[in-house]
Amino acid sequence: MQETFTISELGKEFGITTRAIRFYEDKQLLSPLREGNKRIYTRSDRTRLKLLLRGKRLGWPLDEIRDVLNMYEAGHAGELQQLEYTCRKVEESRQQLEQQKLDIEASMADLATIEKRCRERIKLITGSSDENAA
Amino acid sequence: MQETFTISELGKEFGITTRAIRFYEDKQLLSPLREGNKRIYTRSDRTRLKLLLRGKRLGWPLDEIRDVLNMYEAGHAGELQQLEYTCRKVEESRQQLEQQKLDIEASMADLATIEKRCRERIKLITGSSDENAA
DNA sequence: CAGTATATTGACGTTTACGTAAACGTCAAT
DNA sequence: ATTGACGTTTACGTAAACGTCAATATACTG
Numbered sequence A, B: 001m002q003e004t005f006t007i008s009e010l011g012k013e014f015g016i017t018t019r020a021i022r023f024y025e026d027k028q029l030l031s032p033l034r035e036g037n038k039r040i041y042t043r044s045d046r047t048r049l050k051l052l053l054r055g056k057r058l059g060w061p062l063d064e065i066r067d068v069l070n071m072y073e074a075g076h077a078g079e080l081q082q083l084e085y086t087c088r089k090v091e092e093s094r095q096q097l098e099q100q101k102l103d104i105e106a107s108m109a110d111l112a113t114i115e116k117r118c119r120e121r122i123k124l125i126t127g128s129s130d131e132n133a134a
Numbered sequence C: 001c002a003g004t005a006t007a008t009t010g011a012c013g014t015t016t017a018c019g020t021a022a023a024c025g026t027c028a029a030t
Numbered sequence D: 001a002t003t004g005a006c007g008t009t010t011a012c013g014t015a016a017a018c019g020t021c022a023a024t025a026t027a028c029t030g
Helices: A007-014 A018-026 A043-057 A062-074 A082-129 B007-014 B020-026 B041-055 B062-074 B081-130
Strands: A034-037 A037-043 B033-035 B038-042
Touching: A007 A018, A007 A037, A007 A043, A007 A062, A007 B033, A018 A043, A037 A043, A043 A062, A043 B081, A062 A082, A062 B081, A082 B041, A082 B062, A082 B081, B007 B020, B007 B041, B038 B041, B041 B062, B062 B081
Parallel strands: none
Antiparallel strands: A034 A037, B033 B038
């Protein structure tokens, strides 16, 4: 694996535009190095981006994602206040995830019901009658 | 349980504004009856709203949620085309949910790591040293 | 050295999901 | 008769999350 990446490499890898990546930087979710004025992304930056996109797939707003991302570093913080704050935030996120988990279970069950009904009706139509036979 | 509901009843029950509920109607996610020009919501409408909000907690856009909601009725459809289309859509949604499930597992694991680090550091600070003792 | 590819920074446009206010109707209670 | 709580429509505003130029710089490539 490479040590560093360009913006377009990351864009291709994750299927997003460079505009989006710069936007994330604007919103303080990334802070790549500069070589001249070109952005250089480390493997750590790449990981942050990967985590960011995971958060997006869960429908989280960018500022929440930013907070979670910052917890990774805050876990090493020196100040008690900061550590305790992070702990609380972790709990919040955990609860959100639990709720989403429940929502997923429920949705899955519903989809299963729908699909079953569909398949039964399809079988009824295509199987038994001659209505549409050539 | 009541047979019907007013817009503000539903608003209160689910902690959303009436403006939001009307907006969902505008976007074809709800279609309450009218009594005069006042909206009357049946229990079925209420269920749709509940499912809608579940979709929102999963970060789904409203038009996707609308499609899923419509599957409930499409499951009873008469046309083969429609039934097969619905089946495909169900599969899509199922895959999305699977992906979100994976994302949740991964996020949970990460949060656990962060919390562990935090608690260890906190123990180090509050437990051993006299740095901040009165 | 002109051309192509890749990068940059603005600036403005767009979509989604509502919020907010205006202006009005309806009905019950004071 | 008016006040207050609820409802309505219409219209404009707004925050988030980018997309879409345009103008510019830098680098390599034939």
